[in-house]
Amino acid sequence: MFAHAYMILGIVVAAFLAAKVLRLSTELSMLAAAFAAAVYHGVVWSGEFPLRHIVEGTFTYFDVCLIFISATFFMALVKESGGVAFIVRRIVGAFHSHRFICLLLLTFVMLIPGALTGSGATSVLTVGALVGSVLSAMGVDETRKAAAIFMTAAMSAAAPPINLWAMMAAAGANMPYVGFNGPLAVLSLLGALFSMFWLAGRASSDAHISREDALARLPEAPEGMNWLRVLLPFVVFGGLLAAGRIWPFDFPIIGLPMIFMLSACMVWLLSPVKLRVWRVLSDTVRNLLPLVGIMVVVGALIQILALSGARGVISLHVVILPLTTLFATLFIILPVSEGILQYAVAPLLGVPLIMLFNMKGMDPIVALSAMSVLWPLGDCLPPTAVIGRAAVMELHYEGRYYSDFVRACLIPMLFIAVCCTLFLIYSKQLAFLAV
Amino acid sequence: MSDALMILINQIVTYGYYAMTLLFACALAWNLRKTRDPQEAVLYAVILIPFILRVLHVK
Amino acid sequence: MDRLTRIKWIAAVLCAASALWAGVEFYEMRHYKEPVVLGPGVTQVQKLSAYEPSLAGTVNDCNVYILDSGRPGGTVLLIGGTHPEEPATNLTAQIFVENAKPEAGRLIVVTRANTSGSLYSRNGEAYPSFYEIKTSWGSKKWRLGDRAGSPLDSWPDPEVYVHYPSRQLLAYMDIRNLNRCWPGRPNGLLVERTTYGMAQMIRSLGVDVVVDLHEAELEYAVENTIVAHEKAQEIAAMASMMLTSTEFEVPIGMEFSPTALHGLSHREVGDHTPAMSLLYEVAEPLLDRIRGVTDQKLVLEGKDDFVVEAGKHKLLYAPIDENGWHIDVRVGRHISTFLQCLDIFSMMNPERTITITGVPRYAEVKEKGVGAFFHDPSKAAKDRVEYD
Numbered sequence: 075m076f077a078h079a080y081m082i083l084g085i086v087v088a089a090f091l092a093a094k095v096l097r098l099s100t101e102l103s104m105l106a107a108a109f110a111a112a113v114y115h116g117v118v119w120s121g122e123f124p125l126r127h128i129v130e131g132t133f134t135y136f137d138v139c140l141i142f143i144s145a146t147f148f149m150a151l152v153k154e155s156g157g158v159a160f161i162v163r164r165i166v167g168a169f170h171s172h173r174f175i176c177l178l179l180l181t182f183v184m185l186i187p188g189a190l191t192g193s194g195a196t197s198v199l200t201v202g203a204l205v206g207s208v209l210s211a212m213g214v215d216e217t218r219k220a221a222a223i224f225m226t227a228a229m230s231a232a233a234p235p236i237n238l239w240a241m242m243a244a245a246g247a248n249m250p251y252v253g254f255n256g257p258l259a260v261l262s263l264l265g266a267l268f269s270m271f272w273l274a275g276r277a278s279s280d281a282h283i284s285r286e287d288a289l290a291r292l293p294e295a296p297e298g299m300n301w302l303r304v305l306l307p308f309v310v311f312g313g314l315l316a317a318g319r320i321w322p323f324d325f326p327i328i329g330l331p332m333i334f335m336l337s338a339c340m341v342w343l344l345s346p347v348k349l350r351v352w353r354v355l356s357d358t359v360r361n362l363l364p365l366v367g368i369m370v371v372v373g374a375l376i377q378i379l380a381l382s383g384a385r386g387v388i389s390l391h392v393v394i395l396p397l398t399t400l401f402a403t404l405f406i407i408l409p410v411s412e413g414i415l416q417y418a419v420a421p422l423l424g425v426p427l428i429m430l431f432n433m434k435g436m437d438p439i440v441a442l443s444a445m446s447v448l449w450p451l452g453d454c455l456p457p458t459a460v461i462g463r464a465a466v467m468e469l470h471y472e473g474r475y476y477s478d479f480v481r482a483c484l485i486p487m488l489f490i491a492v493c494c495t496l497f498l499i500y501s502k503q504l505a506f507l508a509v
Numbered sequence: 510m511s512d513a514l515m516i517l518i519n520q521i522v523t524y525g526y527y528a529m530t531l532l533f534a535c536a537l538a539w540n541l542r543k544t545r546d547p548q549e550a551v552l553y554a555v556i557l558i559p560f561i562l563r564v565l566h567v568k
Numbered sequence: 569m570d571r572l573t574r575i576k577w578i579a580a581v582l583c584a585a586s587a588l589w590a591g592v593e594f595y596e597m598r599h600y601k602e603p604v605v606l607g608p609g610v611t612q613v614q615k616l617s618a619y620e621p622s623l624a625g626t627v628n629d630c631n632v633y634i635l636d637s638g639r640p641g642g643t644v645l646l647i648g649g650t651h652p653e654e655p656a657t658n659l660t661a662q663i664f665v666e667n668a669k670p671e672a673g674r675l676i677v678v679t680r681a682n683t684s685g686s687l688y689s690r691n692g693e694a695y696p697s698f699y700e701i702k703t704s705w706g707s708k709k710w711r712l713g714d715r716a717g718s719p720l721d722s723w724p725d726p727e728v729y730v731h732y733p734s735r736q737l738l739a740y741m742d743i744r745n746l747n748r749c750w751p752g753r754p755n756g757l758l759v760e761r762t763t764y765g766m767a768q769m770i771r772s773l774g775v776d777v778v779v780d781l782h783e784a785e786l787e788y789a790v791e792n793t794i795v796a797h798e799k800a801q802e803i804a805a806m807a808s809m810m811l812t813s814t815e816f817e818v819p820i821g822m823e824f825s826p827t828a829l830h831g832l833s834h835r836e837v838g839d840h841t842p843a844m845s846l847l848y849e850v851a852e853p854l855l856d857r858i859r860g861v862t863d864q865k866l867v868l869e870g871k872d873d874f875v876v877e878a879g880k881h882k883l884l885y886a887p888i889d890e891n892g893w894h895i896d897v898r899v900g901r902h903i904s905t906f907l908q909c910l911d912i913f914s915m916m917n918p919e920r921t922i923t924i925t926g927v928p929r930y931a932e933v934k935e936k937g938v939g940a941f942f943h944d945p946s947k948a949a950k951d952r953v954e955y956d
């Protein structure tokens with residue numbers, strides 16, 4: 075059984091690399107790897123091609139995909155209605171001369187979309203370009219700007235209430251997704267603020283840009299846009315979420331995707347400009363193709379790995395590692411594995427690790443939170459690099475990807491990695507955060 | 510709210526989800542038709558599988 | 569037709585064909601009916617909707633098998649299929665329906681408590697859709713299923729599941745997990761209404777003892793044990809001692825139901841109905857994340873090299889060797905544990921005695937195999953065959 079599982083892993087790696095050499099996208103390369111492994115397992119072990127498992131695997135993250143699409147659609151409508159431009163212009167107008175407050179508010183603007191949707195890509199795609207414009211206006215050079223957008227977007231994905239890595243790993247370990255808000259908030263806020271201030275805390279050029287110049291670089295908010303129109307959809311969103319918590323037994327169960335769609339309806343109703351809803355939706359789906367694609371394909375791959383025992387052998391090797399080795403290597407292993415497998419790492423590595431940590435007497439909530447903040451750091455790493463690619467695309471960054479952009483991210487990444495490792499080691503002492 | 514009414518509203522929400530899934534499936538199919546990139550086209554077709562099977566109440 | 573259009577058509581057709589291929593198996597699983605031959609003890613078959621009318625017409629309107637001795641005594645409810653991916657549970661329950669003869673008191677059996685969960689397979693886990701067990705008259709087929717109800721029957725999940733009535737926050741998908749939904753609520757989602765229906769049944773039929781059957785991964789701490797509500801602690805403790813000393817090679821433990829953990833049958837049934845509640849666990853390697861190849865063989869034989877390896881590193885809560893945890897062993901343990909608990913309950917409550925004959929104990933199941941205790945539905949009278 076061991077030999078078979080190792081063979082499957084070898085086939086997956088070989089097929090993935092071969093597909094990449096043939097210039098297939100990461101998503102299709104993973105699909106090719108899943109098919110190759112399925113064929114081998116079918117021929118050698120079961121005697122039938124496990125097509126049902128490939129199709130079934132595509133459902134694994136179906137609800138997560140619905141959340142992605144509906145949340146990004148909502149934020150895209152907010153952007154299209156001029157709401158995002160309105161908020162950013164107000165921040166620049168009021169706090170241009172107060173760099174500290176301005177950066178603080180921009181960090182929160184970057185954090186909100188990802189925190190609500192669990193997707194750093196949503197932050198990049200909805201507010202990344204505008205926040206980038208403000209950073210340019212504040213004299214931040216292109217490389218540091220792209221790095222700041224990526225790092226805050228990565229932290230937005232890690233920020234509560236929705237952290238998909240923690241949700242998926244908790245679900246796999248039969249653990250309620252409860253108590254994560256505290257540790258996740260502390261780590262993601264620390265990481266986002268450090269990244270923003272480290273990368274954009276001081277202007278790269280000496281030229282001082284006036285408030286007027288800064289505003290001139292930003293798109294105009296449409297006439298008629300005001301705080302009420304911007305905030306009401308968010309109030310609907312928060313209200314529906316809160317109602318489900320306050321009156322859980324007297325309020326229908328609406329679920330996150332529908333809450334986002336209802337909030338999107340509010341944006342549409344309140345927008346001062348006519349919104350081309352179908353175009354926004356189809357653009358949303360197009361922008362999310364790499365993300366949704368990877369979720370669907372990774373689901374299929376994981377199911378084939380589970381079927382053939384390859385998932386088990388990976389999990390087994392993880393759980394028999396000594397704890398000190400894990401502490402010393404997780405800050406590298408987790409981001410690198412995220413770069414390779416995206417969210418699939420949560421069930422693949424997260425679940426056995428959580429069971430192991432639990433067994434060793436660590437606090438599983440704090441430990442999983444720390445891991446769930448480490449994972450998104452890998453979103454700029456190959457082969458997937460989904461958020462990193464989205465950030466450089468959205469900002470039309472023309473520098474070199476690894477030697478400039480990724481390099482600029484290294485110090486904030488190191489800071490976050492140290493914080494998370496400390497949280498892992500001292501999880502028991504930090505358990506008071508998990509309330 | 511009576512029990513029956515609550516069950517009915519939850520049922521309506523469920524139908525809303527099928528409608529939402531159909532809407533997203535249409536957007537995916539639309540992009541499949543529009544894309545000029547063959548690899549994107551293949552990926553759209555793969556992503557459509559769970560959306561269609563869910564709308565058809567099969568899986 | 570240009571190259572791009574051709575690629576689009578080929579991709580669309582291949583994906584549609586894959587969806588159709590897999591869709592046929594999904595459809596088959598969702599619509600496959602499991603025949604149950606009514607044994608000599610079955611006096612009535614009810615539907616759960618008799619106790620919660622909103623379940624009528626839903627997949628969770630399961631059969632409730634009543635085996636009434638006609639003699640005075642207590643009433644016991646045996647629940648199988650709470651988690652359909654734990655097959656020893658529904659098989660044990662069905663063995664009672666097909667073989668048990670109550671001599672005193674009344675036995676009520678539910679074999680597919682969360683039918684919805686048995687109609688689809690868990691995404692990402694690669695479980696087989698069905699498993700087949702050899703009998704003297706051919707092979708008999710069951711659906712395997714998932715731990716939770718199907719999204720086709722209960723959609724959407726909330727972003728966080730707030731348990732009724734404790735308000736404890738649980739993972740979103742647990743709103744479809746029958747053993748997180750006790751005692752249920754009449755205006756909830758399908759699985760909450762299912763447990764509400766069962767709680768109503770327990771109250772209205774005056775059930776004394778409720779037993780909920782389970783299986784667990786070997787990496788999970790609650791393993792090979794009886795979890796008991798305060799009302800049932802003495803029974804569980806005595807049963808565990810007697811079974812360990814007389815019948816089982818691997819001991820069975822006893823644990824107190826935690827008071828702060830809500831939604832589970834061993835806690836809520838005892839708290840919210842007059843009945844005492846017990847939950848049995850037995851080891852099932854299929855459920856371990858570190859398992860190897862996932863197939864019907866693993867479901868039935870429970871042998872897995874990777875789980876054995878994890879055991880060598882002391883990462884498991886149950887012993888395992890190359891013999892694994894066979895379905896005969898798992899079902900046999902559940903049957904003996906149930907019969908032992910009934911004996912002790914009857915001894916402690918002579919006026920509520922429940923006596924059941926006709927079912928094998930652990931050693932006999934291990935020797936003959938579970939297949940020996942299922943009857944051929946094609947040979948039974950039509951009115952003595954029901955479908956789950």
